[in-house]
Amino acid sequence: MKVGIVGYGNMGRAFALGLSSSVGRENILIYEVNEVKSKEAVEDGFATAQNLYFLAKNSEILLIAVKPKDVKGVLQEIKSELKDKIVVSVAAGLELSFYEDILGKKAKLVRLMPNINVLVRRGTIAFTHNGNLLEEEVENLVRVFSTCGSIYQLSESLFDSFTALAGSSPAFVFSFIDALALAGVREGFSYEEALSIVLDTITGSAELIRVMGGNPNEWSVRVSSPGGTTIEGLAYLERKGFKGTVMRCVEKTTEKARKLKG
Numbered sequence: 001m002k003v004g005i006v007g008y009g010n011m012g013r014a015f016a017l018g019l020s021s022s023v024g025r026e027n028i029l030i031y032e033v034n035e036v037k038s039k040e041a042v043e044d045g046f047a048t049a050q051n052l053y054f055l056a057k058n059s060e061i062l063l064i065a066v067k068p069k070d071v072k073g074v075l076q077e078i079k080s081e082l083k084d085k086i087v088v089s090v091a092a093g094l095e096l097s098f099y100e101d102i103l104g105k106k107a108k109l110v111r112l113m114p115n116i117n118v119l120v121r122r123g124t125i126a127f128t129h130n131g132n133l134l135e136e137e138v139e140n141l142v143r144v145f146s147t148c149g150s151i152y153q154l155s156e157s158l159f160d161s162f163t164a165l166a167g168s169s170p171a172f173v174f175s176f177i178d179a180l181a182l183a184g185v186r187e188g189f190s191y192e193e194a195l196s197i198v199l200d201t202i203t204g205s206a207e208l209i210r211v212m213g214g215n216p217n218e219w220s221v222r223v224s225s226p227g228g229t230t231i232e233g234l235a236y237l238e239r240k241g242f243k244g245t246v247m248r249c250v251e252k253t254t255e256k257a258r259k260l261k262g
Contacts, residue, residue, distance in 0.1 A: 001027060001144065004059030006052065006074055008032040008041045011090050012065035014118040016046060018148030021121075031055040056081035061141075064089040075102045082107065086137065090114055092163070093261050096130045096156060108132045110141060113159050114149065115167045123149025124166040128156045160261065164253035172249060177202065 001023050005012050008030050016028055030041040031049045038048050049055035056062060056078040064071055068091045075082075082103055088110040089099065099109045110133070113126035125145065129138060142151050154162060177198055184194025209216060224231040237243075 001140075002029070002058060002060045003027060003063060004029045004031065004049070004055040004061070005063045005065055006031050006055065007065035008034075008037040009065065010116075010119065011114065012063070013037075013040070013044070014121075014123075015063060015065060015090070015114075015145075015148055016041070017044065018118065018121050018123075019144060020045075021147040022144045029055055029058060052078045053081060056085065059085060061086045061088060064091060066091065068092060068094055071098075072102060075099070079103055086110060086133065086141070088112060088141070092167075093257075095159075095261075096128070100130065106132060108137070111156065111159070112145070113162055113167060116170050118148050121148055125149050125151050126159055126162045126166070127151050127153045128159070160257040161250075161254050163257045164250045168253045169250070172246070173202075 003019055003023055005016055005028065008016070016030065020028060025045045028046050029049050030038070030046045031052055032038040032041060041048050052074065062082065062085050064074060064087065066074060071089065071091050071094060079102060086108045087099065087103065090112045096109050096111055100107060103109070109130040111128050114123045117123045118125070125148065127142065142153070145151055180198040181191055181195040184197060185191050209219065220234065224234060
């Protein structure tokens, strides 16, 4: 499978490195106008194309990883070479209909919504397509892109909510991690030591639920001894509306995503 990637910024590079595990570096071709980033692609072991036409002509799958404002120009330049290709986009906010308006209703189109964790191949990635792909093509794409993270096949109508729940939420998690680490500093730890403790605790807690199953609330109950320290802390969080605040945060983020989409 030959994969062409337009753009070698954070996401383009992350996907290139992730996909190299499933299709091989020799089957990935990069196009990047920025000379520094293009050189970085070569240093990472990828071949680069001198122009978009060459990239499209020599790819079976074309991954669009440029800024949303640049997508239209890219597609218009090479649309004559995309008739039998699968076009995959990670550009935020651009719906499948946008691509159909440029490439036609018969084009094979896939839209991905990844989060920043793709950088460490632990991304959470929404996946949808316009119905023109064969079942085996969808299965193959899911298999290939799974090397970059967890794939969730969703209706496009859920993408705005997914943006809040998975795309923006790493920032919320980072903020929570920082708050816990600062709390550790207040209690006498160095920031570095507190951060390490918090990271180990959070990753371990997530893995416990993933492996053991169950509802997170059930595990909170199991950790909380009657009249103990943990329930005291949980009670304070509830008095401050912790869960409701998080839910409202996701709701507001979803609303913003919809407004930006227009």
